[in-house]
Amino acid sequence: MLTQLHCPKLIFWDFDGVIKDSIEVKANAFAQLFCHYDPDVVERVNIHHETHGGMSRFEKIPLYLGWAGVAAMPDVVTEYCQRFANLVRQAVMDAPWVPGVEKFLRTNPYGQEFILVTATPQDEIEEILATLNLRACFTAVYGAPKSKRDAIRETMASRQVAPQNCLVIGDAKADWDAAQSNQVPFLLRRHDANGQVFKHYTGNSVEDFTCLLID
Numbered sequence: 330m331l332t333q334l335h336c337p338k339l340i341f342w343d344f345d346g347v348i349k350d351s352i353e354v355k356a357n358a359f360a361q362l363f364c365h366y367d368p369d370v371v372e373r374v375n376i377h378h379e380t381h382g383g384m385s386r387f388e389k390i391p392l393y394l395g396w397a398g399v400a401a402m403p404d405v406v407t408e409y410c411q412r413f414a415n416l417v418r419q420a421v422m423d424a425p426w427v428p429g430v431e432k433f434l435r436t437n438p439y440g441q442e443f444i445l446v447t448a449t450p451q452d453e454i455e456e457i458l459a460t461l462n463l464r465a466c467f468t469a470v471y472g473a474p475k476s477k478r479d480a481i482r483e484t485m486a487s488r489q490v491a492p493q494n495c496l497v498i499g500d501a502k503a504d505w506d507a508a509q510s511n512q513v514p515f516l517l518r519r520h521d522a523n524g525q526v527f528k529h530y531t532g533n534s535v536e537d538f539t540c541l542l543i544d
Contacts, residue, residue, distance in 0.1 A: 334516070334541050335439040337496040339488065341481055341508075342467075344447040344454065346382065346500035347518045348434070351417075351424035356522075358416040359393070362409060366397040380526055383503025385448040385473040386413055414453055421449075422460055427518065429538030434466045444484055445470040446477045448503070477507035485511065502526055 346352045359378050363371050374393050381389070390409045391401035399405065434443065443466055447454050451472035458464040471480035485495060497508035500518040508515040517527060517534040527534075535541070 334496070337441060337494055337514070339442045339444065339484070339490050339495045341444045341446050341477075341484070341495065341497045341513070342434075343383065343477075343497075343499040343501065343504050343518075344445060344449060344457075345421070346427075346520060346523070347498055348427060348430050348463075349421055349424045350427055350520070351421045352382065352500070352520065352522045354417055354420040354424055358413050358420075359389070361416060362390075362413060363393060363397060370397050379522060381503070382501030382523065382526070383448050383477065383499065383507075384501075386410055386450075387473055414450070418453060418457065422457055427537055429541060433538050433541060434463065437466070442488075443467045444480070446480045446497075446504075446507070447472050448477070449473065451475070477503060478510050481507055481511045481513060485513075505530075 342348060344351075345355060356375065356378055359374050360371060363374050370393075373396055377392070378389065387406075387410065390413065391406050394401045394405065394409065437443065445454070445458070445467045449457070449472050451470075454470060454472040455464070458467070458470065464470070469484065471477070481495075481497065485492065492512040493514070495513045496516055497504055497513050498516045498518060499505060499508070500520060500523050505515050505517070515532060517530060517532060519527065519534050519536050
C-alpha cells in the first residue's frame, strides 16, 4: 500500500470518515433533527444516511422532510440545513483524527498535490480547515454544491494530469462512484459505519494511515 500511495501526483481526499472520524457526528445530527417525527421516519433517515455517505445535506434534507410529511419549501430546507450546520460544525472539529492522517497531510512526504473534495458546504469546510490550521495542506478545496465527480474531472483537466496519475481516497459509495466515473484509482478508508456498504468491495483499502508514514 505504501508503494501505491506514493505513486500518484494528485490525491483527492474526502473529509468526514477519511481525515476526521466524524461520521457519527453527522448521523447524530440527522437523528436529532428528525427525532420529533415518527420513529419509523427516524429509522429510515438513519439507514439512508448510513448507506449514502458523501451525499450532500442539500439533497438529503428535502428527501427526509418528504418522508416526515413536511413540504420541502426552500425556506424550510434552509432552516433545517442551518440547524444541521449548527449541530455539526464544532463537533466535526472536535472529532478525533483518523490515525496517521494529520501527520501525512502536514508533512506530505512524497511532495504530492492534495485536493479536498467533500459534500460539506464550501463555506463550512473552509471555516473548519482554517480552524484546524489545515487549509495550507490543500491546493484546492471543493465543497457542496460542487459535485465530487465534477471537481475531480475539472481538476485533472486544468492540471493536465492523467487519471492513472491520480488517486481518490474516500469512505463512501459517492467517493467510489466519483473515482470510477473519472477512471481514477480508489483507496477505501474502512470503518465500522461503511462495512455493509462495501462488503463486496475487493479493491485497495486501509483502516488508518499510520502504516503509510515515513519514520
